[in-house]
Amino acid sequence: MKAIAVTDGDTRPQIIEKPAPEPDEGEALVRTLRVGIDGTDFEVIEGNHGGFPDGDDHQVLGHETVGVVEDANGTELEDGQLVVPTIRRPVGESNAFFDRDEPDMAPSGTYVERGIDGAHGFMAEYFTSPPRYLVPIQAEFADVGVLVEPMSNTAKALDHAFASRSAFEWEPETALVLGNGPLGLLTLAMLDSTVDRTYCLGRRDRPDPTIDIIEKLDATYVDSRTTPVAEIQEQYEPVDLAYEATGYAKHAYETVDVLAPNGVGVLLGIPGDWSFEIDGGRLHREIVLSNKALLGSVNSHVTHFEMAKESLAKLPEWFLEDVITDVFTPEEVDDAFERGDDRIKTVIEFDTL
Amino acid sequence: MKAIAVTDGDTRPQIIEKPAPEPDEGEALVRTLRVGIDGTDFEVIEGNHGGFPDGDDHQVLGHETVGVVEDANGTELEDGQLVVPTIRRPVGESNAFFDRDEPDMAPSGTYVERGIDGAHGFMAEYFTSPPRYLVPIQAEFADVGVLVEPMSNTAKALDHAFASRSAFEWEPETALVLGNGPLGLLTLAMLDSTVDRTYCLGRRDRPDPTIDIIEKLDATYVDSRTTPVAEIQEQYEPVDLAYEATGYAKHAYETVDVLAPNGVGVLLGIPGDWSFEIDGGRLHREIVLSNKALLGSVNSHVTHFEMAKESLAKLPEWFLEDVITDVFTPEEVDDAFERGDDRIKTVIEFDTL
Numbered sequence: 001m002k003a004i005a006v007t008d009g010d011t012r013p014q015i016i017e018k019p020a021p022e023p024d025e026g027e028a029l030v031r032t033l034r035v036g037i038d039g040t041d042f043e044v045i046e047g048n049h050g051g052f053p054d055g056d057d058h059q060v061l062g063h064e065t066v067g068v069v070e071d072a073n074g075t076e077l078e079d080g081q082l083v084v085p086t087i088r089r090p091v092g093e094s095n096a097f098f099d100r101d102e103p104d105m106a107p108s109g110t111y112v113e114r115g116i117d118g119a120h121g122f123m124a125e126y127f128t129s130p131p132r133y134l135v136p137i138q139a140e141f142a143d144v145g146v147l148v149e150p151m152s153n154t155a156k157a158l159d160h161a162f163a164s165r166s167a168f169e170w171e172p173e174t175a176l177v178l179g180n181g182p183l184g185l186l187t188l189a190m191l192d193s194t195v196d197r198t199y200c201l202g203r204r205d206r207p208d209p210t211i212d213i214i215e216k217l218d219a220t221y222v223d224s225r226t227t228p229v230a231e232i233q234e235q236y237e238p239v240d241l242a243y244e245a246t247g248y249a250k251h252a253y254e255t256v257d258v259l260a261p262n263g264v265g266v267l268l269g270i271p272g273d274w275s276f277e278i279d280g281g282r283l284h285r286e287i288v289l290s291n292k293a294l295l296g297s298v299n300s301h302v303t304h305f306e307m308a309k310e311s312l313a314k315l316p317e318w319f320l321e322d323v324i325t326d327v328f329t330p331e332e333v334d335d336a337f338e339r340g341d342d343r344i345k346t347v348i349e350f351d352t353l
Numbered sequence: 354m355k356a357i358a359v360t361d362g363d364t365r366p367q368i369i370e371k372p373a374p375e376p377d378e379g380e381a382l383v384r385t386l387r388v389g390i391d392g393t394d395f396e397v398i399e400g401n402h403g404g405f406p407d408g409d410d411h412q413v414l415g416h417e418t419v420g421v422v423e424d425a426n427g428t429e430l431e432d433g434q435l436v437v438p439t440i441r442r443p444v445g446e447s448n449a450f451f452d453r454d455e456p457d458m459a460p461s462g463t464y465v466e467r468g469i470d471g472a473h474g475f476m477a478e479y480f481t482s483p484p485r486y487l488v489p490i491q492a493e494f495a496d497v498g499v500l501v502e503p504m505s506n507t508a509k510a511l512d513h514a515f516a517s518r519s520a521f522e523w524e525p526e527t528a529l530v531l532g533n534g535p536l537g538l539l540t541l542a543m544l545d546s547t548v549d550r551t552y553c554l555g556r557r558d559r560p561d562p563t564i565d566i567i568e569k570l571d572a573t574y575v576d577s578r579t580t581p582v583a584e585i586q587e588q589y590e591p592v593d594l595a596y597e598a599t600g601y602a603k604h605a606y607e608t609v610d611v612l613a614p615n616g617v618g619v620l621l622g623i624p625g626d627w628s629f630e631i632d633g634g635r636l637h638r639e640i641v642l643s644n645k646a647l648l649g650s651v652n653s654h655v656t657h658f659e660m661a662k663e664s665l666a667k668l669p670e671w672f673l674e675d676v677i678t679d680v681f682t683p684e685e686v687d688d689a690f691e692r693g694d695d696r697i698k699t700v701i702e703f704d705t706l
Binding site: 163250274285 | 453455457458460461509512513515516517518519520521522602603605606613614615620621622623624625626627628629630631632633634635636637638639640641642643644645646647648649650651
């Protein structure tokens with residue numbers, strides 16, 4: 001079968017031939033329809049994220065996937081059922097985090113991540129998986145189901161953010177999304193029904209398709225080159241919820257200043273090492289005196305995929321069409337991994353329903 | 354009546370004479386028994402915290418108080434009932450935060466704080482208050498009821514910390530308290546029944562009464578001069594919960610490193626401005642990849658006082674005796690506001706039951 005993989009020393013992913021996988025007992029065989037590309041894929045390609053599967057000289061990419069059950073193989077799934085796979089798998093048989101369906105909370109070393117770290121991904125014509133890692137989705141999501149995985153990361157992050165404010169009455173009215181990449185835009189759309197006013201930070205000139213989407217969502221585009229994060233509070237308003245999806249480390253700390261009292265900032269970016277000066281005393285004091293919270297959130301699991309499915313069903317048609325800007329065949333791999341400001345979510349289509 | 358107040362320009366609190374307050378309709382008159390002294394009092398004295406009540410040239414100190422209802426004055430309280438007052442009062446009639454009994458979450462400008470900022474405290478023979486700000490406590494707490502207010506701050510902080518981890522299964526086994534002042538020691542004792550192993554950070558040489566208490570609680574004393582916070586994880590173990598009560602700004606950031614995956618650091622200190630360099634990229638990444646949380650917590654209200662009452666009832670007798678090291682009469686005000694390593698909690702006793 002065809003697969004898209006990065007090989008040791010490669011700087012670009014390539015299409016390769018691999019034997020189609022045979023499902024073990026208790027595993028279903030899934031035929032891949034679409035796989036999305038995101039920033040993590042580029043980190044894997046650049047070798048900055050995770051490692052190859054044990055004993056292999058290549059890593060099949062892909063972690064944002066929708067597929068169809070080709071052979072339920074005696075599992076509780078049904079042939080023809082549309083599914084989205086989760087990413088983490090246990091090292092060894094299982095562990096407490098997997099046993100209680102919370103592998104997203106598992107510490108490093110207890111899991112591998114399909115398509116990212118230590119396990120092959122889903123960017124191939126077929127893959128196998130135990131059904132507990134396959135989330136059934138509606139048949140009408142064949143084209144947009146690749147958005148369930150990224151949206152599930154936001155579902156988890158928001159779930160944790162709301163939990164962190166659950167010891168008191170908290171009704172957020174305003175939210176700021178830092179980052180206008182696909183995850184930022186999806187989050188902005190998800191927040192549309194949660195808060196009254198939304199802002200989205202980017203660093204792009206008009207005309208730009210992400211700014212168009214931001215404004216079609218009735219959100220306010222904030223250009224970080226003219227309005228630094230720390231000034232958003234004054235220039236617009238403080239926000240109850242901030243969602244960082246830039247990976248720009250200073251944003252983690254600047255978030256404190258943009259939050260309204262009792263606000264929460266949830267961090268999802270994964271920056272590299274970077275030392276800089278902060279007004280650490282003032283920020284510490286501000287966190288305390290205004291009951292603020294900063295949370296990190298990584299990965300997601302079945303409950304969050306279920307939340308994401310519900311959110312996806314509520315997103316407007318035009319938004320889904322505008323966000324998935326590019327669809328390529330596996331053979332167009334070179335094109336697919338190009339980047340550009342005109343692209344938002346690129347997907348590779350292996351097959352259709 | 355006698356009161357202990359700080360006057361404009363004074364560098365030390367003094368005993369003054371004031372007319373005893375007359376309760377308004379809907380207010381009870383309370384006879385003060387004991388008032389504790391804490392770091393906030395010294396900040397008020399040094400003029401670093403809040404301002405005097407409108408139109409007054411002095412501020413009566415005191416916010417850790419136990420008293421007895423002298424005249425219920427038609428309220429639902431009973432004469433002779435032991436009570437502990439809460440601290441925040443609304444600016445103006447009321448506001449949404451007070452209406453829902455969450456003034457601890459009210460933003461700056463919407464409240465004054467008795468004994469701290471803009472309102473007279475309880476360090477006087479009598480005070481008046483609406484009953485909604487008076488928490489009834491057991492008669493046997495006449496001597497130790499001054500601990501309810503500081504413990505209520507911890508009750509709130511822990512309530513928020515646990516809430517922040519409530520979106521997944523979290524059973525903390527280890528906790529670190531940063532700071533061996535009275536609040537740190539009270540928190541350490543409160544955590545004794547919550548986690549398996551506790552650590553307490555200080556910078557004192559033995560013999561020292563706080564180290565004695567730490568070790569009598571079966572906690573581990575960590576000397577920050579030989580074991581910096583960032584090294585606690587390696588030298589001892591990572592902790593699920595960190596509680597910062599030092600006001601030392603770097604601890605807010607170092608806390609991230611001492612936390613186990615999925616851990617939470619709750620900050621209560623109120624540092625001044627201080628700029629310094631941090632490894633902001635690494636810390637941001639660590640917060641995200643390990644699902645960590647940092648929360649600020651300030652003040653507390655009736656529900657937290659109720660929690661504190663329950664915790665107080667569970668503390669061992671020896672601990673309470675060891676923590677309240679000094680009891681002074683109002684006339685001994687000069688002595689009472691001396692500081693020393695042999696003192697833990699100092700209280701001023703206006704009367705006995």
